[in-house]
Amino acid sequence: MKKLFLIVFTILIAQTISAQTISAQTSYILCGKLIDTKSGKIYKEKTIVVKDNKITAVKDGYITPKNANLIDLRDKVVMPGLIDMHVHLEMEYDDKTRINKYILDEADVAYNSVKFAETTLKNGFTTVRDLGGSGVNISLRNAINAGKIPGPRVFTAGKSLATTGGHADPTNGSSRVLIGNPGPKEGVVNSVEDGRKAVRQRYKNGADCIKITATGGVLSVAKSGDNPQFTIEEIKAICEMAKDYGMHVAAHAHGDEGMQRAIIGGVKTIEHGTYMSEETMNLMIKYDAYLVPTITAGKEVAEKAKIDGFYPDIVVPKALAVGPQIQGTFGRAYKKGVGIAFGTDAGVFKHGVNGKEFGFMVEGGMPAMETIQAATITNAMILKMSNEIGQIAEGFFADIIAVNDDPTEKIATMENVVFVMKNGIVYKNK
Template sequence: MTRKSIHAGATAALLLLAPAAFAQKTYLHCGHLLDVRSGKLLSQQTIVVEKDRIVAVQGGYTAGTGAQDKVINLENRTVLPGLIDCHVHVLSHPGKGSNMNQFTMNPADYAYRAMGDAQLTLRAGFTTVRDMGGDDGVNISLRNAINKGQVVGPRIFTAGAAISATGGHMDDADGLSRDLMDKIGQPANIANGPDQCRQAVREQFKRGADVIKIASTGGVLDLSKDGSGPQYSEEEIRAVVETARDLGMKVACHAHGPEGIKRAVRAGVSSIEHGTLMDDEGRKLMKQKGTWYVPTIIAGKSVADSARVAGYFPAAIQPKALSIGPMLQASFGRAYKAGVKIAFGTDAGVYRHGVNALEFGYMTGAGMPAIEAIRAATVSAAELLGETTNMGTLEVGKFADIVALNGDPLQDISAMMRPTFVMKAGVTYRQE
């Protein structure tokens, strides 16, 4: 091989490497950028994105010099971090008689429907969601497909199948004929006693869950009398928490009634979901333990509205939806005023996907300032997920999860319902 050919080969190799050395950057010109930590709106800022990360946040409007660099004009918009909903059900979809879907829909049917709902959620500005349980094959597969770029949707952290006691909130065989109960048997998410609870956690870990969800009380959309009664002992919940902790997982707990809430908090769960009938003792305990509260106000209002439609819910559910649903907003208000940590969550799937931002209005309506409600869906939600190094704020090194709105949400919280630009991990999914 001649010196000339070696030189030519080296030059060709350098040319092949050149795109990596001069990677394309995107410059977002932000008329107003919301610093969620300080609560201040910063004027005329530029966010620089390379690949899936933010590499700079600069004052003024700047642009790159590379041939592939591009500028996105958001100069008439308010820009904030991608939103996080800490309580959704990606496979659920509301509708009259939807309780019968388990007998008429196949896993593929759920998957195709969920793909559409996932796109609606992302276009609404929610770049990350925490899925609180469904079919642990389909929701885990949807998460994986989104992560691989095979389908479009928000980043998903999923609980797989939520864990329940026999006859409890997530026991799908509850109320069926004996023949059907015998055919279903005991699914892997049904657990009684500490040993079965430990096994159920390990099973969800094995199947690929990111987080564990349990139910310590009944709920609105099950056959329990009023949803308030405890369904797990503190010993059982502690077995779940300790096993999950050993596996590096957090535990979210569905709970409406006061005793079920307090048992779960004492046992060390990371978050209480719903918390409708939380009492003063429960609030004090949550504040003392640093337990997060994910309120889902919109779900309470939605099921109450649906219960007024004849035949929408079975007879056992209708009165609970009418009585418990409207209590959520007031319970949230008391918890916020007591200093309980709040993370944004809506229970999407109980109501229609894509209008998650309605929750902001209900939160502010209960006394939470707009900036605190936005923090609940950004920096606070990221903390609950254990993802503060990757999301929650518009800072260097974090995912380029960026949303732009028409209007100023600090003055008009309904602006959260009007996203015109959505970027997730550096890819633009909405631009108007």
């Protein structure tokens, strides 16, 4: 009996030691080329050492310890996980989107969002900023953080803020029976006090940031795509309250006047920026605001507007007018010296093709390396995560991706991410 006990005890100890060895196993990622986003340089033959969810070292040459977990990317170009500052993980626009608002339950939206989140992650975007949904996006973030489902690290605005009839008024296009009179709880703001209450409600709901629709928009069922829709006083109240609660503010804006009010009011990012004037560009530089151009969305909505019945009739002229303008405005803003943050508006178009934005930015005049920096170190700074994401360096989260080719020579390679690690876990390796 005593001998049997010793045998069982020995086996249990061996199993425990083995489990501890596996859980604490260190991975060595062998990189043919490695992009240093901070310096903008590309280095050859590097090894990234990863333990648990952090990068513990970046070493010269190929380090291959005996019995180590080796990840061989010697024929790839390795870089930090990408950050998209403008996505909508609850949706993927199609010709049924308008009616879906009335027939899908919250659970249906949630199930759809799980697929969109996984697709986004597996295409190299390990962090995203979700700029508006029903609030399911907050639960989605929580589920990802808890490890229940795969997806990117999510910073979410919850439900966007609008004025009555504005771009993010949730009852636009509804019948008079359903249109109601939504207020701050639902994200509709018509005064300074409404603005403060709406921010506090977003904080209570669990949002990470605030999104306002400072002008009309393309896909809302409303006539104007660019008129100003908040007063400066309302925007200032929203931005001041957001700051008190540790949140920054993003502003959807196509029209120039609405952009100026948003920038002066204190927003951190302007989304789209379609009709931005040189005066507004100067204001952005003065107030340290960043443009998130979403060129892909502009091109996609312009193309879809040519398909009969894809959008409601009221949307079509806005899509045809706004879509073709965004890339040119981006190019002028970049040359002027406006800060550029990478963002796509994925959800307005198919999730997973976010990488197209890199090519469109290069076409608009931005060097390839700077587009990658916009999607890494710039976005990390705006999210106040500069010491945790956006670089491959000691102490950073192990968010690491790889592509087949050097993007400074072939930018289209960013559309085909072949390796994805987030928080030290490999989600894709083909």
